[in-house]
Amino acid sequence: MRPASQNRRAGASPARSSHARRGRRVGDRCEDGGVDLLDVLGAGGRRTDRITHVRHIPARPGEHADWPAWADTDLVQGYRALGVERPWVHQVAAADAAWAGRHTVLATSTGSGKSLAYWLPALSSIRADAAGALLDPGRIESVTRRGSTLYLCPTKALAADQLAALDRLLTAGRTRDVRVATCDGDTSLDERRWVQEHADVVLTNPDFLHFALLPQHRRWARLLGSLRYVVLDECHAFRGVFGAHVGLVLRRLRRLAAAYGSSPVFVLASATTADPAASAARLLGVSPDEVTAVTDDASPAGRKTFVLWRPPELPGTPGPWSELVPDDDPWATPLPVPAQATRAADDLVPPAPDDVWPSSAAPAEGAGPLGTGERLVADATDRPRRTATAEIADLLTDLVVAGARSLAFTRSRRGAESVASATRSHLFEVDPSLVRAVSAYRGGYLPEERRELERAIRTGDLRALATTNALELGVDISGLDVVLIAGWPGTRVSLWQQAGRAGRAGADGLVALVAREDPLDTYLVHHPEAIFDVPVEATTFDPTNPYVLAPHLCAAAAEQPLRFDELDLFGPRTAELLDELVERGALRRRSSGWYWTHAEPASRLTDLRGAGGDPVRVVESVTGRLLGTVDAASADSTVHPGAVYVHQGLMFVVDELHLDDGVALVTRNDVDYGTWARWVTSTEIVAVEQEVAWGPITWGFGSVDVTTQVLGYQRKRIPDMQVLGSSELDLPARTLRTTAVWWTAPAAVLEQAGVTLEAVPGALHAAEHASIGLLPLLATCDRWDLGGLSTALHIDTEEATVFVHDAYPGGAGFAERGFTLGATWLRATRDAIASCRCATGCPACVQSPKCGNANNPLDKAAAVRLLDAVLTHATS
Known part of the structure; x- marks a missing residue:
């Protein structure tokens, strides 16, 4: 039996010694050319066997254009003072279109200067109005109709970053007559009143528009009546259900602006996406012919080296009872090798x-x-691989020691804290002075903490940040050498956005995608063509989704009664849905339109981000200090009683969770374990919307109720992940009405596949996990946007059934996409399982990090046989 100390050592970093060997390079600076960063990643050849592919993306020269004749001369001087002597061609093309009154979408790469394209026309317009007022101060219209601009972005961090950038521009151009302010849920009432009365540019987010500005539009009459431009920054982030919500908020904004006498031009900035004009038009609720798309990127780009990386297999790490367990599992049905x-x-x-x-x-x-x-x-072996977070912590350590400035993108808040903590621990062994050069960055931090971290990485006080996708969007952080990405980020759009952080402003950069133990990641690191040789996805969302549309119709009616001639703005199903809302008592119909007659605000009927309510505040019990927040939907699984909560490397244990009050009370406590929630899920078919037959197999799509309840949690020792114990919890069940795709496997098909009655649950469960992992290849989603269930006998289908559902109220189109591409989807799923090198199933093929049943039972071989049998009946 192996001692526990050896078990811990088995999970230690296999590259730890490389950190010390490169300690002499601490003073080297990457920009001086003294360090080959690809060699740093490869540890001088000791880790190159983990590289599955290297792609060199060539540098691109820039192409300048002249400043537009209409551009305000002071603004031009401001840009020149900041180093922009002449704009890029795409900046001028987009700015010209916006100045001419065309809705415009600019879809170019990260760091291509998209902000100039919208600020130049917007600020020039404001400056022209200000000059007009000075020339004829006696005209009251000069004061009341001074043009204004509304800037919308997905995050508060991006709005704060834009405010700082605008302040630098206006200061450089000595144009202090433009009044700029941010306004969101954190803004005090006094500050909000000043913004309502005076601001020329208001920087905010769709959430504030939905909850505050539009419901209280009379207080914002000056802004709405003078609205010339509406800017939507990072609009590719408005996808799925969130995108549908934002699209409807924008329709409500257009409707109220028209009521106050304005017709603003919308300027959208996006990452490179497929068909940006169509996506922008769908977001705004206009025809694609009304949108000008600028997609040719004329900015310079340095040479980028893109590495696909698969962590190594771990050495054998038997547990304390391993000698009592037979080498071969008699219940497993391995694929013969x-x-x-x-x-x-x-x-x-x-x-x-x-x-x-x-x-x-x-x-x-x-x-x-x-x-x-x-x-x-x-391989005849079936050993797990090292986690992506542990691997990235090693790589980040070596990069910090080598003097590189890096970002490490992780998939979760837990992952960001884990990478930062492990990296600091490694650095302490090499050079304690470097420990403070690394930090975590994630949602849930207080605003002042996020601003300080952004400043520190921007100035070089920090050499590395381990971050969630909170830094994927346009916060201006330039001069980075390396970007590490822990696992497929969900879409190619997000991948290139994150990768674009490396080598910005024309410098060379290095990017490494480190695979997680996930079927999609495994597939991609062995199939680079699926990353580099395929166009980026289109932005997918459906504003006509009745579950999304209904509450917005109520909100619109509350803001101003809905008239018959306005229904086309909200889509073809609006009249039908309004009748249903009237029947349910939500709205009242009169000859002049539809009215909201309830006392409570209609805007409270929906949550744009699907968070399931207000965030839960994490508060330290002893001091009353607010540490951060957690989304309401994830509170049950992350801040339940007994959960370990990590904040900037400090560990806390949750004492109490008060869901009604939205508060989790925690106590500071350094423990050697983490906690993982355990939950159970059931799925009920509510309505079948589409159905096709593949011989004896039924493919279905429709509405389902998914009920989930957290039952308990496990404590696992860190870093070897040995289970220390488990505890039960008494938390309420949550039900989600959404859409799902499902397929059945009748007894004849199971017999054809040679799947015995004992193997059916494992075969279905394995197929479900792998299909969830592969659907993001076909739909613009992440596996965390999906859920699933498999059962040997479902009460609604009366047969063995696999379900995959959207993880959003009302659905987001992902399951429907899977339904329409069923055969293609299942073939990719089958190939991903069969191509995995393990014998009986592993996290890279059929195990899932989301599984509430501890990945049991799973049968890889039976899943391959079952999918082969199902595909013999495929009709497309």
């Missing part, structure tokens, strides 16, 4: 410089599990 397929990892040759396998090194056809025909090497 041909003898010729057990080549050692050392036999593999890394990818050639031209990014293709040399013919002499390519594994033979059929070298994967027997009968799969995969060009992958199979």
